[in-house]
Amino acid sequence: MKCTKCGSKAAVQMRQHKLALCAQDFLAWLPEQVERFIRKYRMFTRSDRILAAVSGGKDSLSLWDILWRLGYQVDGLYIGLGIDGGIAYSQKSQQLCEKFAAERGLRLLVVDVAETYGQPIPAMAERTLRGRDKPCAVCGLTKRHIMNRVARDEGYDVLVTGHNLDDEAATLLGNTLTWSVGHLVRQGPLLEGDGAGLVRKAKPLCRIYEREMAAYALLRGIEYIYEECPYAEGAKSLYYKELLNRLEADRPGAKLSFYLSFLEAKENGLFALQPQEVRERMHACPTCGQPTTAPGECAFCRMIQKVALENRT
Ligand code: SF4
Ligand SMILES: [Zn+2]
Ligand SMILES: [Zn+2]
Numbered sequence: 001m002k003c004t005k006c007g008s009k010a011a012v013q014m015r016q017h018k019l020a021l022c023a024q025d026f027l028a029w030l031p032e033q034v035e036r037f038i039r040k041y042r043m044f045t046r047s048d049r050i051l052a053a054v055s056g057g058k059d060s061l062s063l064w065d066i067l068w069r070l071g072y073q074v075d076g077l078y079i080g081l082g083i084d085g086g087i088a089y090s091q092k093s094q095q096l097c098e099k100f101a102a103e104r105g106l107r108l109l110v111v112d113v114a115e116t117y118g119q120p121i122p123a124m125a126e127r128t129l130r131g132r133d134k135p136c137a138v139c140g141l142t143k144r145h146i147m148n149r150v151a152r153d154e155g156y157d158v159l160v161t162g163h164n165l166d167d168e169a170a171t172l173l174g175n176t177l178t179w180s181v182g183h184l185v186r187q188g189p190l191l192e193g194d195g196a197g198l199v200r201k202a203k204p205l206c207r208i209y210e211r212e213m214a215a216y217a218l219l220r221g222i223e224y225i226y227e228e229c230p231y232a233e234g235a236k237s238l239y240y241k242e243l244l245n246r247l248e249a250d251r252p253g254a255k256l257s258f259y260l261s262f263l264e265a266k267e268n269g270l271f272a273l274q275p276q277e278v279r280e281r282m283h284a285c286p287t288c289g290q291p292t293t294a295p296g297e298c299a300f301c302r303m304i305q306k307v308a309l310e311n312r313t
Helices: 023-040 058-069 089-104 113-117 121-129 136-153 165-177 181-186 210-220 236-250 254-267 275-280 299-312
Strands: 012-014 019-021 049-054 073-080 108-112 158-160 200-202
Touching: 012 210, 019 023, 023 058, 023 210, 049 058, 049 136, 058 073, 058 089, 058 210, 073 089, 073 113, 073 136, 089 108, 108 113, 108 136, 113 121, 113 136, 121 136, 121 299, 136 158, 136 299, 165 181, 165 210, 165 236, 165 254, 181 254, 181 275, 236 254
Parallel strands: 049 073, 049 158, 073 108, 158 200
Antiparallel strands: 012 019
């Protein structure tokens, strides 16, 4: 297989784009694509201050690398979840993020959940869920809360995450199977902030396949954590990814078209309920001030209180 651009040996083949590229051309092509999507969806500009949520995985670190190479002002945010799982998962991923930032002279903000809220994620989950389930619900809630708080308090214009096309397509499939309209109306490359509590959120990699991101990290020599979070095993999202991969194997481009047709349908008003209307149903949590749809306090503050209560008993 030869590189479509220069004719030398291809390193990455992308059937869905009918494109094969050598390492050098691929490393130039991918950031160009990301730049195109940043503009297309009006995510941010070079005068914006960007906060990238990094987990130590290939997608978030590659995203940080790409935005930095493209000349954006981007700092990183690492959230220490306190997950060990026998592989020192959190410790290792934090080290990799710190190393990445130090090598490039970039600023990394670190929030440690246990230091801030008294307990690491697994202990919090144990107390709220009584070991009935994985800690993912508690973890997701906590991460969203912290990301929004830090971005807002530190005055960032936009928060970016490393969700790739496979992540977005899997989420979309999950939300479609249950017709979770509230989630569907908010899913997309960009979620506007509300000028008050909720920061603008963007996903610059939402149209990039996971295997392209893996190739990018590898070819750029980015050191990332190979292991998944020990709690990820058996997650529904992984099952949906697998289903979509089967579809993609038979029909190259199926994943991308599933996601893009959704965005198009939404733009054409298929979803009558606009995010603004969902937002109008929100109010500020009396405890932390972040927007919530829950009556009274937000789900996060209720969880923290429950944890504190359990601690006392
Ligand atoms: S798999 Fe679950 S516990 Fe692990 S990082 Fe993801 S949401 Fe958190
Ligand atoms: Zn080439
Ligand atoms: Zn709250």
